[in-house]
Amino acid sequence: MRGQVALPGDPGFETASRAWSTAVTQQVRAVVELADADDAAALVRYARREGLTLSVQPSGHGASDDLEGVILVRTSKLDAVRLDPVARTARVGAGVQWGRVLAEAGPHGLTGLAGSSAVVNVTGFCLGGGLSWFGRKHGWAADSVTAFDIVDADGQPGRITAASDPDLFWALRGGGGDFALVTAVEIDLHPAPAVFGGQMIWPGTAAPAVMTAFRDVTADAPDELTVWLQQFQPPGSPDALTSVLIAYLGEEARGRALLSRFDSIPGRLQDTRRMRAIADLGEIATEPTDPSPEIFASELLTGIDDHAAEALLQPITPLLAMEIRHLGGAFTRPSDSAAGQLTAPYCLVEVGLVTTPESRAAIETRRQQYRDALRPVLADRSPFTFLTPGDTAARAFTPAALTRLRAIKRNRDPHTVIRANYPVLA
Ligand SMILES: Cc1cc2nc3c(=O)[nH]c(=O)nc-3n(C[C@H](O)[C@H](O)[C@H](O)COP(=O)(O)OP(=O)(O)OC[C@H]3O[C@@H](n4cnc5c(N)ncnc54)[C@H](O)[C@@H]3O)c2cc1C
Known part of the structure; x- marks a missing residue:
């Protein structure tokens, strides 16, 4: 290999082996920074020969606490982005974060199907399905992937499309990182000549009125409009804040009209809504970009x-x-992907800070309280990208999709050379 290899005891090993989420610990065997796709093939062949397992982790946004003894693979050097604005496509290396693609696509009036964070990796996001601001209009981010450059579990490079290998293509579109080492993805971009978005914030006392308006607005919103409701309690503050986060694929006047239900709610503290460059999409939600002890979990809801x-x-x-994320729209249409058709109209996302074992236990207790209180509307599923340590991949898929994914895994990687953060056979 020409890339860097760090072993336990090497200077910098501890730092290199850490995930973005500092709430998880990773006792890995080695950390490998790939120099290029040839390195990826060499590494997979080595792991296959030595009976070892590797796990690709560009950033660790989705780290799962479960990587003891694996070779951790970093991809930041696979950083090429090639945009074709006429064909509306982008070829994106496995080390690239969404912010880069948005910055390059925006000036052409185009967008990729990024989520709320600009520092999440494009490949990891798409392998997990990926819930985007524009998913109501265009479906899962995985639905817009047209090809994967991979190294398979035998160390063979290949380009996987719907025509070349329908099974593997289907599995890679939302089934997670269990099936191949991906070195690049090709994605369709979508027109976004105008985007209106931002956040409106009220004191927590306005929460009942905001919830009522949120339910009304999301009941018949056009697919171009996505609204999330958020309750937020800053550390150390006795008071919660209530907000709605908005992205609208369209002009300001129409966006404001669609959101007018929120205007009559008194006491608004802040309103950051404005016409936005696509490159600013990551600023709608004020999420941390540096490593954080944040841990998230989620529940799909059949209604509110x-x-x-x-x-x-x-x-x-x-x-x-x-946070309650508004789904529906294109998510409800058939999808030829492991992520599949998603009919649940809302996704509850719970975010906690894990600073001590006690704080982790307290977060789990609060999650259980939500589950108990919401039992009649729980879909008993979570999107793959929002699985949390302790979950298994089974939570993300229909039984039929899980059976197919497991068969593909057994067939393509019988020796578990490659391991996802949430393996399908676990
Ligand atoms: C602040 C924040 C905001 C988020 N917002 C959203 C959102 O809006 N919508 C949403 O759907 N999700 C969201 N997520 C979740 C995020 O999409 C998932 O955690 C996703 O898995 C992150 O991908 P990553 O590659 O950056 O993370 P990593 O933890 O580095 O990778 C996740 C997994 O992807 C697989 N993988 C990644 N790259 C490769 C590769 N090249 N080859 C093979 N397998 C690979 C591996 O199995 C790996 O364990 C958010 C997470 C955070 C922390």
């Missing part, structure tokens, strides 16, 4: 009736934030 709304309005502590 009065009873569920009441449960969701209870104090969020000891969580840092609770």
Whole structure:
């Protein structure tokens, strides 16, 4: 290999082996920084020959606490982006974060299907399905992947498309990082000549009114509009804040009209809505970009009736934030991907800060309280990208999709040379 290899005891090993999420610990065998796709093939062949397992982790945003003894693979040197604005496509190396693609696509009036964070890796996001600001209009981010450059579990490079290998292509589109080492993805870009978005914030006392407006607005929003409701309690503050986060694929006047239900709610503290460059998409939600002890978990919801709304309005502590993401639209259409058709109209995301074992336990207790109170509207599933340590991949898939994924895994990687953060056979 020409890339860097760090072993336990080497200077810098501890830092190199850390995930973005500092709440997880990773006792890995080695950390390898790939120089290029040839390195990836050499590494897979070595692991296959020596009976070792490797796990690709560009950033560790989705780290799962479960990597003891693996070779941890970093991809930051695979950093090429090639945009074709006419064909509306981008070829994106496995080390590239969404912010880079958005910055390059925006000036052409185009966007990729990024989520709320600009520092999440494009490949990791798409392998997990990927819930984007524009998913209601265009579906999973994985639905827009047209090809994967891979190294398979035998160390053979290849380009996987729907035509070349329908099974593997289907599995890579949302089934996670269990099936191949991906060195680049090709994605379709989508028109985004105008985007209006931002955040409106009220004191926590406005939460019931904001919840009512949120339920009304999301009940018949066009697919171009995505609204999330958030309750947030800054560390050390006795008071929660309530907000809505918005991205609208369209002009300001129409966006404001669609959101007018929120205008009559008194006491608004802040309103950051404005026309936005695509490159600014990551600023709508004020999420941390540096490594953080943040841990998230989620529940897909089949609806929000009065009873569920009441449960969701209870104090969020000891969580840092609770978010309800609006799905529906294109997510409900058939999808030829492991992520599959998603009919649940909302996704509850719970965010906590893990600073001590006690704080982790308290977060888990609060999650269980949500589950108990929301039982009638729980889909008992979570999007793959929001699985949390302790979950298994089974939570993310329909039984039929899981069976197919497991068969593909057994067939393509019988020796577990490659291991995802949430392996499908676990
Ligand atoms: C602040 C924040 C905001 C987020 N917002 C959203 C959001 O809006 N929507 C959403 O859907 N998710 C969101 N997520 C979740 C995020 O998409 C997942 O954690 C995703 O897995 C991150 O991908 P990554 O590659 O950056 O993370 P990593 O933890 O580095 O990788 C995750 C997994 O992807 C696989 N993988 C990555 N690259 C490769 C590769 N080249 N080859 C093979 N396997 C690979 C591996 O199995 C790896 O364990 C958010 C997370 C954070 C921390």
